[in-house]
Amino acid sequence: MRDTAPRAGRGRGPVTVFAAAALAVGLAACGAGDTSSDGDTAAPGGALSGGLTVFAAASLTDAFTEIAEDFQERYPGVEVTFNFAGSSELAQQINSGAPADVFAAADTATMEQVVEGEGLDADWAAEHGGSGRVFATNTLRIAVPSDNPAGIENLEDLAGDDVRTAFCAEEVPCGSATATALEASGLDITPVTYEEDVRAVLTKVELGEVDAGLVYASDVVAAEGRVEGLEFPEAEDAVNDYPIGALPGPAGPGLAAAWIEAVTSAEGAAVLGEAGFGAP
Amino acid sequence: MTTGTPRPPGNAPVVRAPRTRAPRTRSGRIPWVLVVPAVVGVLFLVLPFAGMLVRAPWPTMGARITEPDVLRALWLSLSTATAATVVSLVFGIPLAWMLARTGFPGRRFVRALVTVPLVIPPVVGGVALLMVLGRNGLVGRYLDAWFGLTLPFTPAAVVIAQVFVAMPFLVISVEGALRGADRRYEEAAATLGADRVTIFTRVTLPMVLPGIGAGAVLCWARALGEFGATITFAGNFPGTTQTMPLAVYMAMQRDPEAAVVLSLVLLLVSLVVLATLRERWVNAA
Numbered sequence: 409m410r411d412t413a414p415r416a417g418r419g420r421g422p423v424t425v426f427a428a429a430a431l432a433v434g435l436a437a438c439g440a441g442d443t444s445s446d447g448d449t450a451a452p453g454g455a456l457s458g459g460l461t462v463f464a465a466a467s468l469t470d471a472f473t474e475i476a477e478d479f480q481e482r483y484p485g486v487e488v489t490f491n492f493a494g495s496s497e498l499a500q501q502i503n504s505g506a507p508a509d510v511f512a513a514a515d516t517a518t519m520e521q522v523v524e525g526e527g528l529d530a531d532w533a534a535e536h537g538g539s540g541r542v543f544a545t546n547t548l549r550i551a552v553p554s555d556n557p558a559g560i561e562n563l564e565d566l567a568g569d570d571v572r573t574a575f576c577a578e579e580v581p582c583g584s585a586t587a588t589a590l591e592a593s594g595l596d597i598t599p600v601t602y603e604e605d606v607r608a609v610l611t612k613v614e615l616g617e618v619d620a621g622l623v624y625a626s627d628v629v630a631a632e633g634r635v636e637g638l639e640f641p642e643a644e645d646a647v648n649d650y651p652i653g654a655l656p657g658p659a660g661p662g663l664a665a666a667w668i669e670a671v672t673s674a675e676g677a678a679v680l681g682e683a684g685f686g687a688p
Numbered sequence: 689m690t691t692g693t694p695r696p697p698g699n700a701p702v703v704r705a706p707r708t709r710a711p712r713t714r715s716g717r718i719p720w721v722l723v724v725p726a727v728v729g730v731l732f733l734v735l736p737f738a739g740m741l742v743r744a745p746w747p748t749m750g751a752r753i754t755e756p757d758v759l760r761a762l763w764l765s766l767s768t769a770t771a772a773t774v775v776s777l778v779f780g781i782p783l784a785w786m787l788a789r790t791g792f793p794g795r796r797f798v799r800a801l802v803t804v805p806l807v808i809p810p811v812v813g814g815v816a817l818l819m820v821l822g823r824n825g826l827v828g829r830y831l832d833a834w835f836g837l838t839l840p841f842t843p844a845a846v847v848i849a850q851v852f853v854a855m856p857f858l859v860i861s862v863e864g865a866l867r868g869a870d871r872r873y874e875e876a877a878a879t880l881g882a883d884r885v886t887i888f889t890r891v892t893l894p895m896v897l898p899g900i901g902a903g904a905v906l907c908w909a910r911a912l913g914e915f916g917a918t919i920t921f922a923g924n925f926p927g928t929t930q931t932m933p934l935a936v937y938m939a940m941q942r943d944p945e946a947a948v949v950l951s952l953v954l955l956l957v958s959l960v961v962l963a964t965l966r967e968r969w970v971n972a973a
Contacts, residue, residue, distance in 0.1 A: 494941070496940075496941040496942075497940075497941075500940070500944065572841075574923070577924065577938050577941070579938050579939075579941035579942040580941055599925075600840075600841040600923060600925060601841050601923025601924050601925050601929070602923075602924050602925060602926075602938075603919075603923065603924060604919055604924065604934075604937060604938070604941075608919070608920070611815065611818075611920070612923070615815075615818050615819065615822055615824060616822070616823060616824040617818060617822050617823050617824070617840050617841075
């Protein structure tokens with residue numbers, strides 16, 4: 409029912425990215441319940457192999473793609489496949505039986521949906537926590553077109569009568585963060601549109617259709633200069649935690665845990681930092 | 689990119705005089721080779737709908753569908769889809785006539801262009817519309833500068849997005865009907881002294897009316913279900929640009945049951961409208 413917008417991303421290399429939600433769900437029939445397949449843990453010494461399917465929030469596209477390149481260099485027998493989409497959408501796919509090995513969400517509420525639904529891998533959860541492990545944070549920024557036609561400087565400026573703003577819909581994580589930040593500010597701002605995800609807000613800002621939008625710091629980095637990101641103090645009240653967790657997927661717990669290690673390692677944190685994410 | 693001659697249902701028997709039931713009784717045997725795939729086809733189309741019926745939260749249904757947001761979205765959907773169909777008829781029928789009846793240079797190319805909106809993902813279509821009609825778009829910047837008119841985030845933008853994705857269905861249907869129609873009637877009218885406009889309105893149009901009807905229904909249905917181009921070009925604001933498909937998508941993020949309810953409302957309303965129209969046309973024909 410949903411048309412998938414092209415996501416920003418560079419240098420995918422051998423990593424296969426598939427955004428076809430329908431495909432993922434369709435594959436569920438083959439993947440579900442088959443835990444002893446080719447991708448299980450291997451001999452000591454770290455010789456992992458097999459396929460690993462990572463479901464990750466769209467905002468992680470660039471960072472995870474880069475981490476996967478290093479990961480596959482380290483474990484040549486491993487092939488990482490991504491499904492990048494909105495966190496809520498991914499949670500729904502996982503709870504409908506999509507064959508995912510790792511889930512990285514853009515907020516803890518969405519991870520909670522999966523914990524309560526399909527559930528995390530029991531062994532992994534026993535070791536690392538039942539609600540996933542927070543590996544990054546993301547803070548809101550005011551995104552303005554690079555020429556900033558409305559002369560926006562802070563959140564208060566968005567309340568002006570002639571200022572057009574785009575927010576995320578409250579149903580998606582960036583929208584609930586926006587609502588929290590607005591509540592903290594005490595401002596009453598009515599946008600012209602509630603977008604379905606953060607990249608859609610970014611598109612509206614990039615094209616100059618709105619004077620400002622609230623997006624994440626990572627999105628400003630991903631826009632590569634096409635928008636400008638302004639920090640604002642109220643954003644501190646709405647910092648998003650990004651949790652990651654291993655699922656009882658076809659690849660088996662060893663491979664999933666290795667991926668999570670890679671993401672939470674110093675190298676992983678550096679890549680995430682470059683992409684605009686904060687440390688947990 | 690190329691199109692053959694599309695033959696939508698209802699174009700072929702347009703001028704075949706007195707229209708009666710097909711001679712179905714000639715052979716007593718049911719051709720299984722046709723029935724079996726037909727049944728599979730129907731099941732495939734209907735099963736997802738049945739799945740929704742099973743999952744629907746029936747006890748709370750009444751309260752959910754009378755929420756003001758739902759009614760506003762439904763009204764917006766019905767009115768914009770109808771407006772989009774009218775606009776498509778006004779521009780689409782002459783375009784179909786040009787494609788079917790004239791031999792202007794580059795006609796094949798234009799016909800291929802007409803089908804472009806069918807091929808490209810609607811979200812991309814929405815971005816394209818923004819680039820042309822947006823506040824900074826090629827045309828939109830002048831609309832803004834000269835008339836103070838900005839289209840995005842207005843109900844008019846919803847209609848424009850719907851016309852963009854739905855009009856090709858109408859054009860293809862009507863063009864098919866025109867090609868299937870017997871041109872001798874038009875030639876006869878011409879020999880009796882009718883000019884081309886008279887021929888078009890008095891002879892051609894009545895002849896292809898069923899094709900226009902079928903095309904309009906397809907167009908309306910496509911406009912009603914439009915999502916990608918709408919949310920990209922018109923945005924999503926309750927009461928202004930949030931049509932039913934957008935409301936369904938938003939509900940899906942938070943409460944899948946609510947999404948099922950909204951989808952059922954949309955389906956029910958569109959089925960009632962289509963069934964009523966179809967009845968009219970079948971009776972009229």
